[in-house]
Amino acid sequence: MDISQAGSQRKLQLQELEEIRLEAYENSRIYKAKTKVAHDKLIMRKEFQVGQKVLLYNSRLKLMPVEIKDESNAKQFTVNGHRLKPFHEDFQEHIMEELHLLNATSI
Structure with missing residues (x-):
């Protein structure tokens, strides 16, 4: 070659x-x-209406800016829309029934 x-x-x-x-x-x-x-x-797309109460959780992302107002001090600020979750005022706690299971060896 x-x-x-x-x-x-x-x-x-x-x-x-x-x-x-x-x-x-x-x-x-x-x-x-x-x-x-x-x-x-x-x-899932989140849609909020003006005046609706929401829960805000900590995140540092600023992808979808949404302007919200704090009811306690009327302060307005911009947050990421993904940080918001709807607040359900009429949520009622359900009573759970507690059951105790037996060991399989005791049967």
């Missing part, structure tokens, strides 16, 4: 490697797009 033939063989191998890399990149892009669509279908 002479040097020119080995050089052309090496060039062909590099081109094939580049094609494999581009195909892997494209497959990764398609997978990410499909995963995003599936994930977005599972996300």
